[in-house]
Amino acid sequence: xxxxxxxxxxxxxxxxxxxxxxxxxxRVEADTEKDALTVVIKDNGCGMTEEQVNHVTDxxxxxxxxxxxxxxxxxxxxxxxxxxxxxxxxSEVGTGTVVTAVFVLSHIDRMPLGDITSxxxxxxxxxxxxxxxxxxxxxxxxxxLDTREFRQILGGVPLNTPEVSEYIMDYLxxxxxxTDSGTVL
Numbered sequence: 001x002x003x004x005x006x007x008x009x010x011x012x013x014x015x016x017x018x019x020x021x022x023x024x025x026x027r028v029e030a031d032t033e034k035d036a037l038t039v040v041i042k043d044n045g046c047g048m049t050e051e052q053v054n055h056v057t058d059x060x061x062x063x064x065x066x067x068x069x070x071x072x073x074x075x076x077x078x079x080x081x082x083x084x085x086x087x088x089x090x091s092e093v094g095t096g097t098v099v100t101a102v103f104v105l106s107h108i109d110r111m112p113l114g115d116i117t118s119x120x121x122x123x124x125x126x127x128x129x130x131x132x133x134x135x136x137x138x139x140x141x142x143x144x145l146d147t148r149e150f151r152q153i154l155g156g157v158p159l160n161t162p163e164v165s166e167y168i169m170d171y172l173x174x175x176x177x178x179t180d181s182g183t184v185l
Contacts, residue, residue: 002075004114005039005103010122011072012041012099017127019045021096024123024130028116029137030105030185036085037103037113037185048091056089076101083107105185113185117172120145124168128160134172138180145172 002008009026016024021043029038048056057077077087080101091097103110120134124147131151135144145168147159157164 002072002079002111004112005037005079005101006114006116006119008072008076008079008101009039009041009116010119012076013043013123013132015072016041016043016045016097017123017130019043019047019097021045022130023133025133025135026120027135027137028113029135029142030113030139030180030183031137032105032139035105037105037110039101039103040098042096042098044096047093047095047097048089049093053089053091057087073099079103079111083110117169117176120172121165121169125160125165128158136176136179138183141179143175143179145175 002011009028013024013026023044025040025042027038027040029040030036031038057074073089076099080087080103083104084107085102085104086100087102088100089097090100116136120132123130124132124145131147133144133146133148135142150159150164150168154164159165159168
């Protein structure tokens with residue numbers, strides 16, 4: 001099992017990139033009043049058939065040909081549900097997939113969010129041709145990093161250029177701290 005939610009997000013987002021997505025939207029929302037931590041990962045990749053959706057949470061089902069098991073999604077589902085939360089996958093062939101995991105924020109078995117900043121940075125830098133729209137919300141404050149806006153400002157400068165990569169990491173770090181006042185989820 002993965003030790004933090006951010007690693008589950010990385011795994012699902014990597015699935016999105018392998019599914020041919022050109023845009024992956026990731027939303028992490030902590031609502032202390034509702035005692036919920038909600039993660040939504042949406043892509044415009046190839047999508048899945050109804051049969052694939054019905055089997056994707058089975059650890060012995062994978063569409064990958066390099067191995068016979070796929071543990072990422074089943075573990076993510078288990079992690080959310082073991083806190084009293086929920087897990088859903090909606091998908092349509094040719095349209096994309098939406099994965100939603102809701103965790104009870106205060107539950108003793110909820111794994112930590114972990115280093116979400118490095119996770120998002122890694123996705124952006126290691127997939128420079130894919131757009132990511134990441135929103136982090138803590139109660140009534142939020143920020144968004146949208147690589148489409150960065151591309152527009154940068155012209156043709158790649159997102160994995162060292163100076164741009166460093167700026168993106170700083171942007172994520174500073175905005176997360178400003179949004180959640182340094183709260184460790």
